[in-house]
Amino acid sequence: MKQILSSIILILAGAVAAAGPSGRVHVIDGDTLDVGGTRVRLHGIDAPEVKQMCGGDGTPMWPCGAWVSQDVRDRYEGRQARCETRDTDRYGRAVARCEVDGRDIGREMVRAGLAFAYRRYSMDYDLDEKRAAVNGIGLHGTGVQAPAAFRAEARKGRAVANGAGAPEGCAIKGNISRKGERIYHVPGQEHYGATRISTAKGERWFCSETEARAAGWRRAKR
Template structure:
């Protein structure tokens, strides 16, 4: 009897609620949106970066990242979205599957050739991408580099440029934020590789953390 009661408790117990985010949609780029006050990375897709260019070989170079962002904005900006939260990424963004009038936004973008199936994380939109490629929709046939490869190449190039620009033995980056706060980034910190030094804006390199602090900079929190 005890075992039967235990089974009944398990059957009748409410399932844990699935987290949802709902609100007016604002487009950030091809695969990132704000829903209300929440930053959302669309699940299972990967779109070109805003500054990414496509082309090469026999195809002329063009600003495919900016084009995709405009196309997504034209289709979805200001509409109501309901998103099922699936995860959180390393940048603190919610990873979610979003519905617009009942339509899966991620699937629609892949099916129209505005984004790619992000097979590293999910295979949900694999067939949608293949169909778009067969029909030459959107980005397909434009000589595009996969967004993930573009990002990796950019990171390596930025790291090489930054290393070349640093005075010998002085690898700490003194950056000035948009609000004027002076922040320094040490090698190994989260935003170090992405941080640029603009001497024209008063930014500079430091040879030690103590030197940076004495000059009025604080250490980045990440």
């Protein structure tokens, strides 16, 4: 009898552990939600960061991260969701699979080309992404950098924010604005320290202002 009771307790404990937050959705960004007041990182998907830009290689730069966040907001803000917690990440967020009206939010986003299958953690949405990619749906129809690669590039950019890691003697930062304008910053200018260089976006270092102007960049006003 004791063994039966112990088994029942373990089963119930497992069910409680798997149960996740439920309630009204507030969208934080493409793959992060507040559900009933609990911060949730959607399991198995990776969406562009809010400030991520897409494009390059002849495609104009555009704010794909903001676009995805707004699209997810239009779809799910204020709706009722039920989640199943899979893990807790290093930021203390519940990593969970969430449903609205019985439909998996993560799967719907990957199918719509709003997010990528995060294969490092799950293969649940692998085929959904492949179908979206083959059909050029959403982000797959434009120049887009994988969010994980963008974050890695951003970390690298922070490391060289003040010129560290630049080619020797080439400390001028050639930046591309959100509007696609090519602007260079020289050491000592107001926004030099905050400017990040993303070679994936076509940004680059210059060794002289003459070189920068010849390449089509203009000097920052401040």
